[in-house]
Amino acid sequence: MPDPTPTPAANASSSTPHAATVEFDHVTKTYDPRAAKAGAPGAVNDLSLSIPAGRICVLVGPSGCGKTTSLKMVNRLIEPTKGRILLDGVDVATRDVTELRRGIGYVIQQTGLFPHQTIEDNVATVPRLLGWPKARQKERAQELLGVVGLDPSRYARRYPAQLSGGERQRVGVARALAADPPVMLMDEPFGAVDPIVRERLQNEFLRLQEQLAKTILFVTHDIDEAIKLGDVVAVFRDGGIVEQFAPPAEILAAPASEFVARFVGADRGLKRLSLTRVNDVELGHAPTARAGDGAADARERTRRNELPYLLLLDAEDRPIGWVDEARLPAEGQLGDRLVSATSPLLDRRTTLKDALSMLLDADVQIGVVVDRRGAYRGIITVEQIAGFTRETAREAQVRADAATG
């Protein structure tokens, strides 16, 4: 949620959450056939989207589908043929284009860093254009380098050519954030780095967004990236038509069309699992007992439970392992040596996809969910995961039907 106290843009040296709504109102961009042949970007056809403040909206689709065109119409690098784009309710066409652009963060795939300026000067670009005092420009640049994980004392005086692709991309993000814009446009920002670096940048980006809560329009052709990063996702088809505009879970569970289903891929079931965490599922419970507890009572409780195993815990409730019902003694105390099998320990933040993968590999296909201290919280089984996905798919379908009907 954005901070309710308004922050004057001129006083935005701290990163007070400050975001704007973005609305596409029947926006169309057409190119004459000659321009289209000469490699004009994709056309856009009657686009209407409403992006709430402080959210990440991912525009995803095949190349030439108009997603980049849509993005560039927000900061008027491209002017729409028809329709309006509103930032916080104000039509961008009515605003001075230079002032508009200085108030919108812009990150592109090739970074567009100025090769002739130091990293610090690159980051301070918009503050410099806005005429901030020199000292404040410098201070802001240093602060932002820290925010994106680049030590200012090491990086500030370097030139872009002296940085790796991933580092340059971080500088690009820092530069876009410099004047604390309420809206950020990001055009395949992580498209040119290798998969390992991309994954790391994505994670940092999400962590950053948790603090900054900007309104972000993010263009990618990678559906996995869209699902991972988007609060909402707009799936574009050739010709600049939005096939579906919904949260990622809904797109995966209930694709609005054949095109969306094909675009998200045959493995969309698995992709949905990667969106859900163990935390989101109602956990089951196994019979448990602590080492040293009386065996008779434990055996009785295990008999009454449909699960033919008892989960043995230590004194801090941390799981030790499974005891087969048949091996539970009628009397005496429970001890470690009774344990015949273990199963994977799952953190509550483990995704269902990882959980499933671990379960399929384990001796006992029951995941034991533990809290941060490692204490037992519950169990999760393959059946539960399957049941959860069925249930949520049905709910999503109902929601999607309600939205279109």
Add this chain to the structure above:
Amino acid sequence: MIDWGWVVDHLDDLAGRTIQHLGFAVAALAIGFAIAFALSLWSLRQRRVYAPIIGFTGILYTIPSLALFAAMVPITGLSVLTAIIPLVLYTLLILVRNIVAGFDAVPADVEEAANGMGYTRRARLRAVELPLALPLIVAGVRVASVSTIGLVTITGALGDRFGGLGFFIFEGYRRSFPTEILFGAIPAMVLAVAVDLALVAVQGRLTPWTRAEVQPGMSSLDPVTADDVAPKAA
């Protein structure tokens, strides 16, 4: 072989002619650069004028210099312009080609980012495109200056008031006096080399980023190593 006596007697003359030589060259280069820069900006904004401009300056470039100087005399008489105008015309082809190439070499993503961040056209030209075009522009100025310094000697054909160090070459030829020819030609060559080296030094000062040393493990070909370091700095 060399008449050192003549040299010692004419040191003042040599200095004066060197200054004249340099003056002609610098004036021609400055005026030529201003015209070429304007023509280049015009070409960059309206691409279709580029080919005619290059065609026209190319034809100028092929005119034999002696003929062009002679052709100026009926128009401008024996004024300084008679020497300067042809010298200026000969710089245009090289300078326009290099200035346009310099601006064309500015990476498209840099231009797009500059536009997207709200640079005005003028600010973008001054603060982004010009610095990035500088290496190729300076390269053009270097070639033009060497050729101009050579051509200044030809203006000696217009009379004793012209020619810079070329005056000695023409006079030495007339008098069949090799020492004088040598002391016209060698200082002219030294001048050309000195100006070239000075321009290299100026470019180095103006484009520090081209000299920035790429650190091991920091090259763009090695992103993972560099990134492995970065999070620890957070």
